[in-house]
Amino acid sequence: MVSSVKSSAGAGKSKTTKTKSSPQEIAIDALHVTKIYRGDTDVLALDDVSVQIRKNEFFTLLGPSGCGKTTLLRLIAGFEHPTAGMITLEGEDISLLPPYQRPVNTVFQSYALFPHMSVAENIGFGLEMLGKPKSEIDRTVDNMLELVKMTELKNRQTSQISGGQQQRVALARALAPRPKVLLLDEPLSALDLKLRKQMQIELKRLQHETGITFVFVTHDQEEALTMSDRVAVMSEGNILQVGPPREIYDHPAERFVANFIGDTNFITAGLVSIGKSSAKVKLPSGKTVAAALPQGGISKSDAKGKVTVVIRPEHARIGKAASNSTLSGTLQNIVYIGTDTHYHLELPKGDIFIIRSQNQRDFEESHRVGKKYGIEIGPGAVQVLRD
Amino acid sequence: MSTDSHLIQASTSAETAQQNETRRHILLTTPALIVLFCAASGPLLIMAVYSFLSPGDYGGVQWSFSTDGWFGVFMQRDIFDDTLTIADAHVSILWRSVKLSLMTTIVCLIFGLPTAYFIATRPASSRNLWLFMVTIPFWTNLLIRTFAVMELIRNQGVINTALKSIGAIEEPIQIMFTDFAIMIGMTYVYLPLMVLPIYASMEKFDFRLVEAGYDLYASRWNVLKRIILPLVKPGIVAGSILVFIPSLGAYVTPRILGGGKNLMLGNFIALQFGQGRNWPLGAALSITLLVIVMVALLFYVRGVGKSGNAHG
Ligand SMILES: Nc1ncnc2c1ncn2[C@@H]1O[C@H](COP(=O)(O)OP(=O)(O)O)[C@@H](O)[C@H]1O
Ligand SMILES: [Mg+2]
Numbered sequence: 001m002v003s004s005v006k007s008s009a010g011a012g013k014s015k016t017t018k019t020k021s022s023p024q025e026i027a028i029d030a031l032h033v034t035k036i037y038r039g040d041t042d043v044l045a046l047d048d049v050s051v052q053i054r055k056n057e058f059f060t061l062l063g064p065s066g067c068g069k070t071t072l073l074r075l076i077a078g079f080e081h082p083t084a085g086m087i088t089l090e091g092e093d094i095s096l097l098p099p100y101q102r103p104v105n106t107v108f109q110s111y112a113l114f115p116h117m118s119v120a121e122n123i124g125f126g127l128e129m130l131g132k133p134k135s136e137i138d139r140t141v142d143n144m145l146e147l148v149k150m151t152e153l154k155n156r157q158t159s160q161i162s163g164g165q166q167q168r169v170a171l172a173r174a175l176a177p178r179p180k181v182l183l184l185d186e187p188l189s190a191l192d193l194k195l196r197k198q199m200q201i202e203l204k205r206l207q208h209e210t211g212i213t214f215v216f217v218t219h220d221q222e223e224a225l226t227m228s229d230r231v232a233v234m235s236e237g238n239i240l241q242v243g244p245p246r247e248i249y250d251h252p253a254e255r256f257v258a259n260f261i262g263d264t265n266f267i268t269a270g271l272v273s274i275g276k277s278s279a280k281v282k283l284p285s286g287k288t289v290a291a292a293l294p295q296g297g298i299s300k301s302d303a304k305g306k307v308t309v310v311i312r313p314e315h316a317r318i319g320k321a322a323s324n325s326t327l328s329g330t331l332q333n334i335v336y337i338g339t340d341t342h343y344h345l346e347l348p349k350g351d352i353f354i355i356r357s358q359n360q361r362d363f364e365e366s367h368r369v370g371k372k373y374g375i376e377i378g379p380g381a382v383q384v385l386r387d
Numbered sequence: 388m389s390t391d392s393h394l395i396q397a398s399t400s401a402e403t404a405q406q407n408e409t410r411r412h413i414l415l416t417t418p419a420l421i422v423l424f425c426a427a428s429g430p431l432l433i434m435a436v437y438s439f440l441s442p443g444d445y446g447g448v449q450w451s452f453s454t455d456g457w458f459g460v461f462m463q464r465d466i467f468d469d470t471l472t473i474a475d476a477h478v479s480i481l482w483r484s485v486k487l488s489l490m491t492t493i494v495c496l497i498f499g500l501p502t503a504y505f506i507a508t509r510p511a512s513s514r515n516l517w518l519f520m521v522t523i524p525f526w527t528n529l530l531i532r533t534f535a536v537m538e539l540i541r542n543q544g545v546i547n548t549a550l551k552s553i554g555a556i557e558e559p560i561q562i563m564f565t566d567f568a569i570m571i572g573m574t575y576v577y578l579p580l581m582v583l584p585i586y587a588s589m590e591k592f593d594f595r596l597v598e599a600g601y602d603l604y605a606s607r608w609n610v611l612k613r614i615i616l617p618l619v620k621p622g623i624v625a626g627s628i629l630v631f632i633p634s635l636g637a638y639v640t641p642r643i644l645g646g647g648k649n650l651m652l653g654n655f656i657a658l659q660f661g662q663g664r665n666w667p668l669g670a671a672l673s674i675t676l677l678v679i680v681m682v683a684l685l686f687y688v689r690g691v692g693k694s695g696n697a698h699g
Pocket of ligand 2 (some may be wrong): 070071130
């Protein structure tokens with residue numbers, strides 16, 4: 001899979017991915033896009049957002065409900081128009097085109113299948129509207145049915161098929177006209193967990209087979225990490241960070257990103273020195289460790305000598321009782337969850353530090369609540385945040 | 388559609404359940420059927436009987452069998468030599484009634500569809516206010532509403548006076564006492580009957596489908612033709628029926644706006660029971676009207692059902 005190759009090649013060093021990506025062609029380019037919904041009270045849904053989506057990538061907009069994901073998608077589709085800024089598709093300004101003139105299709109969250117048409121008629125609708133000859137429509141519909149494995153249900157009414165099947169029809173319908181960009185607004189949120197997992201893989205396969213640029217919206221961080229080539233993390237009308245899943249997870253640039261994706265320990269540390277891509281920080285324990293800097297770096301004056309660093313729970317290990325570790329704390333809680341055990345340690349200042357440790361079969365828990373343990377931090381596990 | 392699920396899982400238990408259900412339905416509808424019979428079928432039966440009797444000298448009927456009433460619907464006997472000819476006057480009244488009712492239905496549809504669309508696309512909070520406004524005319528007596536229309540269109544009325552004062556016309560436009568006047572009146576009176584059922588089906592319409600249509604390269608016209616119209620068809624059918632039927636039998640509006648000479652079927656029937664003193668003919672005409680309506684509806688509903696899909 002593209003994402004894994006890319007991220008393992010650039011493991012950690014964000015520089016690598018950057019130089020590699022620059023010559024790639026751009027599908028969607030949003031330039032300083034602002035969207036304000038006018039009403040009794042104006043809503044600033046997007047606040048000067050700029051983002052580039054590359055051709056043939058699986059791009060995900062990730063963020064909590066209300067952060068403006070749907071708005072950005074609807075601006076690309078043409079259902080809304082930007083209050084300020086511009087959106088181009090393969091270099092052409094599409095900001096003012098109506099939706100039916102944009103070579104972009106949408107898979108709606110509600111599927112929005114036409115209830116008075118059969119499965120095949122739904123899939124053929126776009127091509128029909130484009131004025132394609134009947135023979136071509138029939139052929140494409142058959143191909144699409146095969147692609148989403150729905151050939152047997154071709155002549156069913158859309159009310160006579162299950163939710164998962166409706167999902168596939170919605171996908172096939174949006175793919176049939178071969179759009180330059182396919183927009184998907186939380187398409188899996190209505191499915192149960194098992195079906196959702198299955199469809200995640202299916203979507204990835206479809207993107208691969210069709211070579212169409214996918215812009216996928218979700219509020220589920222796991223889904224975003226699993227499926228995407230690149231993820232844009234959004235909050236309150238802004239895009240905070242864009243990058244491959246590994247970069248987003250391992251090198252969050254802001255507190256919100258670190259917090260929204262996965263579990264995180266936040267620690268306030270003193271800044272000792274700043275290098276090109278890494279810095280030295282002094283942890284509360286007095287130990288100085290190397291820490292990765294976020295993309296774009298931080299300036300010393302910003303930080304006023306204090307920075308927030310993050311350490312993922314699985315990048316730390318619980319150490320010996322009395323040790324000379326980087327950090328140490330009193331064990332407060334042991335939570336066994338099958339695959340892992342979580343250790344909650346209280347740092348001298350009162351903060352809780354969580355360590356996640358993968359379980360071995362038949363292993364004996366030897367740690368005791370109330371005792372003091374060292375916290376061993378792996379090399380490269382400390383990440384400085386921008387704020 | 389929910390009934391489809393019955394078709395799919397046609398196990399025996401489902402069948403007996405359905406039989407029980409049907410029996411319960413019959414029981415529950417019995418009171419309604421009795422009322423319907425007394426209120427609708429009873430008078431109809433009387434009409435049917437009367438149409439085969441002879442007219443009384445001062446109205447009413449004489450209890451002697453006669454087919455003259457039915458004869459009179461389409462034929463007339465010459466006063467001098469008793470030869471039979473087609474009753475041109477009756478046929479033309481019939482034709483005018485059907486024509487005017489059809490035109491009224493079409494004009495109501497042309498105005499009613501956008502109105503219903505407009506209301507259905509307002510925010511939910513203001514929809515009721517719009518609906519309320521549509522129904523306001525119902526609060527007034529039909530006669531008064533018709534006089535109001537007359538006040539607008541008569542030679543010294545609002546429209547002609549206004550046109551004259553801006554110099555658009557020299558002489559008033561003669562609208563009163565024409566078929567056009569009847570149509571204006573009936574359109575005004577029956578428009579809410581078109582708007583309300585269309586609104587009811589549009590309210591259930593999922594407007595996200597419109598976006599889906601636009602997304603799939605459908606123009607505004609195609610969205611209307613391929614997505615909105617097929618899905619609100621039940622409302623359009625209901626509205627058209629609700630406008631067409633009372634138009635065909637209209638009495639007050641053609642009487643006032645059409646003057647004495649532009650009779651419609653309703654007036655003509657009333658005439659037979661009044662000055663005409665020919666109750667059997669009136670009864671036969673009434674039943675003819677009923678048959679026309681039923682046949683028209685049959686064709687209409689069939690035609691609409693066929694042109695669309697199972698959804699209609
Ligand atoms: N049509 C609208 N009118 C007014 N406000 C809207 C409209 N659509 C969305 N919003 C507001 O804009 C913000 C972003 O919404 P949205 O893009 O739907 O977020 P998301 O898809 O990330 O949940 C929210 O505060 C929402 O309430
Ligand atoms: Mg949304």
